[in-house]
Amino acid sequence: MILLLRKDLRTLLRTPVLLAVLLAYPLVIATLVGLVAGYASSKPRVALVDRDDLPPQIVVGNRRFDVQRTIDEVGNNVTLVRGLDAEEAERELESGRLVAVITVPPGFVATLRQMVQSPTLELAITRGGTSSRVRQQVQALVYQLNRRLQRAYIDANIEYVRLLLHGGRGKFLGEDFNVLGLEETQRELDALPADERLDRIRQFVHDARLALAQTDDALRATAAPIELHELPRRGRSAALSAQVQGYALALTLTFLCLVLAAGALAAERDENVLPRLARGLVSPTRLVAAKVALAGVVALVVGLAVAVAFGIAIDVSDVRGGEPWLRLPLLAAGLVVAGASIGAAGTLLGGIARDARTASLVAVLVVLPLVFLGLIPREVFPAAAWASDALPFTHAYRLFDASLYDLSPWGPVAREAAWLVGLGLVFAVAARAAVARPE
Amino acid sequence: MTLLRARAVARSFGRRVALEPTDLDLREGELVALVGPNGAGKSTLLSILAGALSPTDGTVERHARTGWVPQRTAHYGRLTARENLVLFARLEHAPLAEVDELLEAFELPGDVRAVRLSVGNRQRLDVALALLGSPRVLLLDEPTAALDPAQRRRLWELASALRDDGGAVLVATHHHEELEQHADRVLELVEGRLA
Numbered sequence: 001m002i003l004l005l006r007k008d009l010r011t012l013l014r015t016p017v018l019l020a021v022l023l024a025y026p027l028v029i030a031t032l033v034g035l036v037a038g039y040a041s042s043k044p045r046v047a048l049v050d051r052d053d054l055p056p057q058i059v060v061g062n063r064r065f066d067v068q069r070t071i072d073e074v075g076n077n078v079t080l081v082r083g084l085d086a087e088e089a090e091r092e093l094e095s096g097r098l099v100a101v102i103t104v105p106p107g108f109v110a111t112l113r114q115m116v117q118s119p120t121l122e123l124a125i126t127r128g129g130t131s132s133r134v135r136q137q138v139q140a141l142v143y144q145l146n147r148r149l150q151r152a153y154i155d156a157n158i159e160y161v162r163l164l165l166h167g168g169r170g171k172f173l174g175e176d177f178n179v180l181g182l183e184e185t186q187r188e189l190d191a192l193p194a195d196e197r198l199d200r201i202r203q204f205v206h207d208a209r210l211a212l213a214q215t216d217d218a219l220r221a222t223a224a225p226i227e228l229h230e231l232p233r234r235g236r237s238a239a240l241s242a243q244v245q246g247y248a249l250a251l252t253l254t255f256l257c258l259v260l261a262a263g264a265l266a267a268e269r270d271e272n273v274l275p276r277l278a279r280g281l282v283s284p285t286r287l288v289a290a291k292v293a294l295a296g297v298v299a300l301v302v303g304l305a306v307a308v309a310f311g312i313a314i315d316v317s318d319v320r321g322g323e324p325w326l327r328l329p330l331l332a333a334g335l336v337v338a339g340a341s342i343g344a345a346g347t348l349l350g351g352i353a354r355d356a357r358t359a360s361l362v363a364v365l366v367v368l369p370l371v372f373l374g375l376i377p378r379e380v381f382p383a384a385a386w387a388s389d390a391l392p393f394t395h396a397y398r399l400f401d402a403s404l405y406d407l408s409p410w411g412p413v414a415r416e417a418a419w420l421v422g423l424g425l426v427f428a429v430a431a432r433a434a435v436a437r438p439e
Numbered sequence: 440m441t442l443l444r445a446r447a448v449a450r451s452f453g454r455r456v457a458l459e460p461t462d463l464d465l466r467e468g469e470l471v472a473l474v475g476p477n478g479a480g481k482s483t484l485l486s487i488l489a490g491a492l493s494p495t496d497g498t499v500e501r502h503a504r505t506g507w508v509p510q511r512t513a514h515y516g517r518l519t520a521r522e523n524l525v526l527f528a529r530l531e532h533a534p535l536a537e538v539d540e541l542l543e544a545f546e547l548p549g550d551v552r553a554v555r556l557s558v559g560n561r562q563r564l565d566v567a568l569a570l571l572g573s574p575r576v577l578l579l580d581e582p583t584a585a586l587d588p589a590q591r592r593r594l595w596e597l598a599s600a601l602r603d604d605g606g607a608v609l610v611a612t613h614h615h616e617e618l619e620q621h622a623d624r625v626l627e628l629v630e631g632r633l634a
């Protein structure tokens with residue numbers, strides 16, 4: 001087995017073009033998958049139809065709101081299309097060119113300024129696709145606006161309460177008014193002669209003053225029972241996340257090991273060496289084991305190279321989260337197990353195919369469905385997840401992810417390694433039967 | 440003394456019968472020719488005798504080390520002739536000293552990858568591989584097909600020398616003119632059956 005493994009490694013190193021393609025292709029695929037994923041998360045087009053001629057700034061209570069800046073903030077999450085009238089926006093929504101239309105109805109600003117009723121924004125949204133994400137983004141936007149307006153509303157209400165307490169001049173619905181205030185009322189009452197009925201009024205005024213003095217905090221607490229305070233950003237960026245690293249490793253190794261093992265085994269038949277080996281020199285079991293070992297060795301070398309590249313990128317970028325260096329030994333063991341398991345699947349393809357070209361082509365064709373099955377969330381399509389459980393890609397990804405990221409990796413690593421070993425044995429036994437099959 | 444004995448060996452591929460039950464003995468000091476039209480089952484019989492193919496029925500007894508030259512070249516194209524010989528010498532547990540002897544005897548360029556050798560040289564490499572471990576029985580499946588007259592003559596000399604040393608040689612060939620000169624007996628295989 002060692003002799004054949006050395007022979008295969010020597011052969012591999014003597015075909016640098018093949019080696020380069022085997023390494024570059026999965027990286028290209030990973031990049032394309034990343035771009036597709038990026039497109040899927042690109043900003044949806046949302047129209048803002050302004051039927052109220054929003055001014056650049058609005059004063060609510062004593063607070064001034066920059067309308068333009070608020071609209072620009074919406075543009076951080078969606079591609080905001082402005083300048084459409086209601087009819088145009090409706091047409092584009094129906095044609096699918098817009099995902100949603102936010103309409104500011106007539107009277108919106110006036111209602112807002114009055115601070116008596118809640119003004120309404122109208123949201124029209126398409127079904128499916130990114131609509132749920134857009135809905136969440138618009139809800140988040142309205143939540144943010146409400147939070148700012150709450151402060152204005154609360155400030156205005158507190159101002160009215162202060163007027164009640166201290167007295168003075170105020171304005172409501174555009175009308176000026178003058179308020180005596182509880183303090184002045186109490187002073188006026190104190191100047192009057194003692195009287196039982198007056199004493200009760202004095203007591204009420206005293207209690208009201210005490211109660212209203214607490215209104216400030218109570219109003220703020222009522223408006224926001226729970227406040228969310230966002231901490232400064234920590235951990236890795238998305239591009240360097242353990243998840244991305246896990247997928248990159250699993251995708252690269254799946255392609256590499258599957259194609260390599262399939263091609264290497266089929267090449268034995270291609271070169272007509274299989275009958276020579278079958279003369280008691282190398283048993284089918286050892287032949288399959290040699291190809292599985294080849295996949296394991298290549299997976300270890302390439303996987304460690306990818307992991308080291310990620311580790312350097314993480315160090316250079318000074319990002320935190322995960323243990324890119326401490327977990328390398330655990331990852332190395334996982335790479336060998338995953339590579340061997342995927343390689344066993346490759347040997348099955350190589351054993352079934354009659355020549356190396358067919359084996360390689362079939363392996364390439366098999367890789368993408370195998371990978372995409374593993375990317376479909378279980379809750380979206382359970383059948384795909386079950387199918388994926390019977391294939392090594394998902395388990396390889398989970399193994400790498402746990403090795404690199406989990407605080408307590410031993411449980412998940414052991415479980416996924418057991419899956420990979422079991423699947424590898426099944427594939428290898430089937431491959432052995434295919435190899436032993438006569439021409 | 441019988442060096443190789445086959446009894447009722449037969450081979451089918453699915454429903455197709457490639458070789459009817461066949462008996463064959465190869466004894467010390469004989470060179471046997473196996474003739475027959477294409478598809479008669481010659482390669483199947485030789486593969487079974489060599490142990491490269493399991494018979495569907497029957498048994499094969501090998502009482503001596505057996506070398507086999509298949510009809511189609513069977514070695515690693517990306518390895519050099521020397522690397523092929525070293526690899527198979529190790530697999531056959533043959534002395535590595537034989538590698539240089541065989542390279543010299545067959546005038547093979549040791550450091551050239553097999554895929555870059557001429558067809559004739561590749562066939563000679565296969566013969567060299569068959570001789571690893573100094574077998575006493577040599578099974579040759581149309582070994583002269585790609586050889587020039589000089590190489591062909593040398594191969595017959597080699598086969599004759601093996602026979603003269605008490606070995607046994609079985610050669611499948613279409614070259615009837617060579618049989619009379621070299622073969623001790625001739626077997627004819629027709630539609631999977633010895634005639």
